[in-house]
Amino acid sequence: MNALHCLIVCRAESKRVMRGKRGLVLAALYLGFYLFWGNILAKILSGAQDTFHLSVSFLGFGSGNEAPSLFDLLGQGAGGELAGAMAGVPATALFFLVTSYLSLPLLATLMAYDSIADDLRSGSIRYTLTRCGRTSYLAGKALGQIALLSMLTGACAMAMLALGAIREVEPGWIATLPHIFRYWFVGIVFGSVFVGAAILISTVASSPGTALLFGVLSLVFGFLVWIAGPEAVSFDFSLLAPYAHWRRLLIPDQVVGGTAIHAAFALGLLGAAAVALERRDV
Numbered sequence: 046m047n048a049l050h051c052l053i054v055c056r057a058e059s060k061r062v063m064r065g066k067r068g069l070v071l072a073a074l075y076l077g078f079y080l081f082w083g084n085i086l087a088k089i090l091s092g093a094q095d096t097f098h099l100s101v102s103f104l105g106f107g108s109g110n111e112a113p114s115l116f117d118l119l120g121q122g123a124g125g126e127l128a129g130a131m132a133g134v135p136a137t138a139l140f141f142l143v144t145s146y147l148s149l150p151l152l153a154t155l156m157a158y159d160s161i162a163d164d165l166r167s168g169s170i171r172y173t174l175t176r177c178g179r180t181s182y183l184a185g186k187a188l189g190q191i192a193l194l195s196m197l198t199g200a201c202a203m204a205m206l207a208l209g210a211i212r213e214v215e216p217g218w219i220a221t222l223p224h225i226f227r228y229w230f231v232g233i234v235f236g237s238v239f240v241g242a243a244i245l246i247s248t249v250a251s252s253p254g255t256a257l258l259f260g261v262l263s264l265v266f267g268f269l270v271w272i273a274g275p276e277a278v279s280f281d282f283s284l285l286a287p288y289a290h291w292r293r294l295l296i297p298d299q300v301v302g303g304t305a306i307h308a309a310f311a312l313g314l315l316g317a318a319a320v321a322l323e324r325r326d327v
Contacts, residue, residue, distance in 0.1 A: 046184060050177035054185025059193055062156060071155055072197055079144060079201040084208055135216055137209035138224035141202055145228065146291060149236040154260040157190045157243035159253035166252055170327050179322050187315055190240045195233050202229045231294045234307045241314030248318040
């Protein structure tokens with residue numbers, strides 16, 4: 046793999062998405078979604094003393110007096126350990142984290158589903174591959190999508206931080222900034238898995254429309270496997286879904302392991318995409 050070729054494809058992919066109407070609309074809707082609900086949350090929490098419990102209640106995960114119920118619901122019974130790790134997290138950062146986890150899978154899919162399928166449909170991939178190898182091409186596409194996801198979630202993080210500062214939500218933007226930065230990184234690691242899945246589907250699909258359909262279906266299937274995955278004699282198949290490992294990214298002594306698991310998911314999906322692209326007649 047040629048690093049220079051990879052970076053050139055990465056840059057071209059970022060420009061392709063952001064210059065298109067779909068990329069601009071997705072970016073505007075995503076940022077608008079954060080600003081709309083973030084503004085409502087900021088109004089509710091402005092001047093409040095117990096912002097953590099209020100934010101949990103606002104997000105609809107149990108009563109304001111039982112903050113761990115948020116983590117019990119999302120964590121499938123692992124709420125105690127996760128709640129302990131999240132104790133004292135500023136409300137603005139908590140809202141950013143939950144919103145990112147819920148929205149990033151769909152956002153990554155909608156941005157990356159046609160990254161390769163569109164080139165295959167138009168035939169432009171033939172000319173690109175005369176100048177760079179298939180592995181460099183695929184890696185550049187993946188890096189471009191992850192870079193876009195990083196910039197977009199970073200913009201949303203800064204918007205949330207600014208809203209909290211304007212509305213004077215405790216404990217203030219300086220104390221909230223490290224948490225926001227940490228959850229921004231967590232979101233990128235989590236979202237990279239779905240970028241890998243979208244690129245794999247885009248590589249094997251017959252058209253961009255087919256890639257979009259199967260991309261959305263893969264999200265639904267993965268979620269269902271996580272919620273109600275069948276158990277073999279000694280193995281729970283729900284662990285094969287990326288959703289099953291998100292808690293590891295939030296518990297301090299499991300961050301390294303959680304990052305490694307998500308990286309393995311992403312690299313495995315991209316590796317499968319590379320094999321499929323090598324065997325595909327373009």
